[in-house]
Amino acid sequence: MDPYDSDSSGLEDEGDYTETGVLLGYASEEVLDDSVSHLGGWPTWLDDKTPPPGKFANCKVCNQPMILLLELNGDLPENFPNDERRLYIFGCPRKACNKKPGSIRALRATRKLKADSTRSKASQQDKKAEGESQRSQETQPAPPKQDIGASLFGASPLTGGLSSNVNPFSSSTSSAAPTNPFAAPSSTANTLPPTQLFKPESVPATPATLAESFADKVRVSSPPPTTKAPETDGPQLPWPAQSDFPKPYPHYYLDAEYETISRPSTPTIPENVTVEAMEEDDGSAGASADLKDTFESDLDKAFIRFSTRLSHNPEQVLRYEFRGSALLYSRTDEVGKRLHDNKGAAGPGGARVTTTSSYANRIPRCEHCGHERVFELQLVPHAISMLEEGREGLGLGAKEDTGMEWGTIILGVCGKNCGPDQLHAVGWREEWTGVQWEEAK
Template sequence: MDYDSDSSGLDDDVQGDYTTTSVLLGFAEDEATDDTTSHLGGWPTWLDPSTPPPGNFAKCKSCNDPMPLLLQLNADLPEKFPHDERWLYIFACTRRTCNRKQGSIRALRGVKKHKMTSNTQKDEAKAKDKKEPKESPVPQQNIGATLFGVAPGNPSATTNANPFSTTSGSTGSLANPFAQLSSPSTLAAIPPQKPVDEAQKEDRSLPESFADKVRLSPSSPSSSPPPTKTPELTGPVEPWPAQSSFPPPYRHYFLDAEYETISRPSTPRVPSNVQIGTLDDDPSSAGAAEGKDTFESSIDKSFLKFSTRLGHSPEQVLRYEFRGTPLLYSTTDAVGKLLSPSTGSAHVKVSAAARMPRCGVCSRERVFEVQLVPYAITVLEEGREGIGIGKDEGGMEWGTIIVGVCAGNCGLEREGEVGWREEWVGVQWEERVGK
């Protein structure tokens, strides 16, 4: 089987008959874990309970009704954004009439910056200087976000902390709620991440975590143009709707995670006393061969790769890899055509990240971070018909939900305050096949 570029991280760790990739898989669990942030379904919680998102983020862009939560994920990246707390959310409308409509599934990123970066401080200083009259104002120059990718694992290489982890306020050490510590099914409960001094970071030791299994390539300057800052939105903010305004929530599931492993197909041995014939040897099989060719030509090959890849871990509900490559349900729909690798005039492949719409606030590129896959529908909709939902509620019809996020993790330019950003969502809907 050809496991090619539909998802990144292949051949990171080849051991015998299986391959471990750099893609982190999430699994829904009934049993309570120590991680109180990441979950499937249920009610959302906020980085700061006193600062919920603007209420318009809760509403479907088609019917304007509040939408229930599909996923809440602790997405801290201490090595990439050491002073930022960041959580991700996915909401989806339950109305049957909104299925397949733009804006019926939305993604939200909450970020709290505990310390402004040096670039941010320079930008603020330049903004103040612009208020004073000068003969020849100097255009603002910003350094683009550095690009780094995931390469084959190496325990001695520089590592990145788990994007699902938080840091302990009492000890300052990093811990990963998705790390495989004493048990693969145990997640660590950690208070929100706090900033630490550079000297402290050099002295502390990292536990076995997501970071210890991901190797980062050396940073290189981005070829994209410098980002252009957009002023923060002003004016009255619509409050987040009351719980009574929402449809009944999906059942709350805790999340466990482990790295994806793919079994490597073996070449079967043919006994010496067995002869292998071809379809040409048997004229009666010609019709079967023609039917087989017709069947295979009618199926999107990308869907076959999608379903085969998921089949290695059929109970996965999400796939996570910051700056990774999404696993495409199809390459023939609008999202598939946008994100599938393409070859330019110089025979250079254009990545999915380069094709995602840029951040609407800071103009930086967006990169893939997480996607929901079909088994999430199975667990979320199980038993939902018995909780008094509306008659117009329909089942979910998506094949995968792909979320692209701002590569620079932009937020409010004020320390300690939570900022909210809507992120790009690429929804690949289920194929409707006629008779």
């Protein structure tokens, strides 16, 4: 039953096993083709001259520097062919901050290598529609018609699914997918001064002839052009020196392959054997079913399913599926209640199957551009085993040093991949992390 009980799209039946659309990451000490994606170690930036603003380095609980859990080459040529992307997840190792919101944070770095063609196409369509409207009217021409979708978001809807994510970590900006899913991205020199790197995206101004009531509605959906993004408010603190950080976790490279799930064999019953239900002392049948229900009622079904799914590939540290669904550690905590879908279709044996996923209105929208966020990846418990293996401490002292106690870290990112306006400038966005903490089972 387990192979069908999946939140992941792209299930493909191959007889003895099932392949899903989830790309699994495995930690490796061996240097791989992708030297960027790694677990632990020190972070590297898209441009060494433009690290993130310093405030992103600190835990929101203790305001002290955190250490790197994951750095991932996030290039998506099929979705964002003109962008370089990189993802980072940091965690606070201090005991007092454990299991508190803000002790784990995620960043997304984006560099625009080419102007977005969808903007120019939308502009040409607007001009064509405007010309036709003017020719059809004999009176004074009406004010130019705005494309509100392009004004607010500046891009056409994105596509998802397995077909558009064959190579989620490709370094190529073309649609052709390289063989290695963790190919290292190409580097592009950045010559812009730091003062120009965090300019917020501009929103087209409302024409003076636009009706005031309509303009008010636009302002409700889109901040005024003069409003600064949260990242640029006030002076930017520099990224702390390496000596200010605790001792990092060991560095592991990441290898990847698509998830395969073994199909359990179904025992055959000889034709001459008769199976009868066992009777209780009072003459009632179905004792085994009652025991099963009692057992499952005493345990979190989501955790059982989570553990069973991971057991098919126990060495995985990362699960990746852009615009896919997270494998929930629990359905009863805040994150589980937010993301769990009760409307999935029934599959074989009554198991719930979600073939498509949308976390719209579940994950908080992007604070910078207002676009909905989508699931991209999650870290799973074997990552803790790898990072903490053979470690005596983080150099914080016995009272401060602590092991990680999360069940999974879920990353939701801006589905539009918003970034800086200037070409070749690196922009930084803090993204949403849904942390499901370890519970006593």
